Amino acid sequence: MKMSGGVEWALHCCVVLTAAAGPVPAARLAELHDVSGSYLAKQLQSLARAGLIHSVQGHAGGYALTRDPANITVLDVVAAVDGAAPAFTCTEIRQRGPLATPAEACAIPCPVHRAMIAADEAWRAALRDVTIADLAAGVTSDYGPGTFDGIRRWLG
């Protein structure tokens, strides 16, 4: 039960892109966060494939958000980087063994599966309630209104 470490990087990158004026290269984002540029590229590609950011190639290229930060939820980023599949996978062991339940009685998920589905949905709902814009607002609230100005200046 461990989430990909790339999720943290991706979320921080999305928050930074909120402040950026134009496209930002992956290498610049990696330097800003002091992480492996080669690996961060992988996470950004996942975000691009999910349609959360779009890439601009060429001399002054880089990555930029595709839509308003208020319309990108944390769940979107987590699903893009870590995968959209639920953490729990039911293998239907109730249909196996000497006392196997017949398949026609298995129209609805078993009680164990139901509990896991409910927990997963609660988790998703919590992540869906927070947007990238909310995170950016939290950064401003925590570290002062000039924080993003400094980032914008450093990005060039």
Next chain:
Amino acid sequence: MKMSGGVEWALHCCVVLTAAAGPVPAARLAELHDVSGSYLAKQLQSLARAGLIHSVQGHAGGYALTRDPANITVLDVVAAVDGAAPAFTCTEIRQRGPLATPAEACAIPCPVHRAMIAADEAWRAALRDVTIADLAAGVTSDYGPGTFDGIRRWLG
């Protein structure tokens, strides 16, 4: 973001132990669910280490629940088998890089971390709301009142 497959086995075993009169050997539980006995033993050991079940050695030994099923939550089982650590681990990348936040300003978790903590807590709360007794009641409701009688009979 994948939960250990052993969690499913462990939960089903706990439900079965609800119906058992005496201790049940790991091999018997494995045969009932048609899974690897060697590997199921590992999960049961985790449950025993967590104090959810206790082992009885010797000729007529096996595993039995230590307390009332209504006092064992699904979260207890998940934490025992899959680990109690939260899925998301914050690496404090805000304290790294050229624009690093000074350590004295990092008394509280960053916004990203806060969102993850909230989601994790929602997930835990959902799992804490369901007990092994609830799962057993769900089985009875789904497959009929005689289900556990059949299991008890098969266990011998």
Next chain:
DNA sequence: CCAACTCGGATAAGTTTTGTCCGAGAACGA
């Protein structure tokens, strides 16, 4: 037209999870 810079996917190393085995210990029957 050239050159430099960007992303994109294909390619290895490390780590965790999964799966298996045999030895130590305890209870029952003789």
Next chain:
DNA sequence: TCGTTCTCGGACAAAACTTATCCGAGTTGG
């Protein structure tokens, strides 16, 4: 009381996934 049989418990490999890296294709700007 002793031996046998059954049980758990921890130590030992195999496999899958995550992590990390590289170089080529494509595009922009001068």
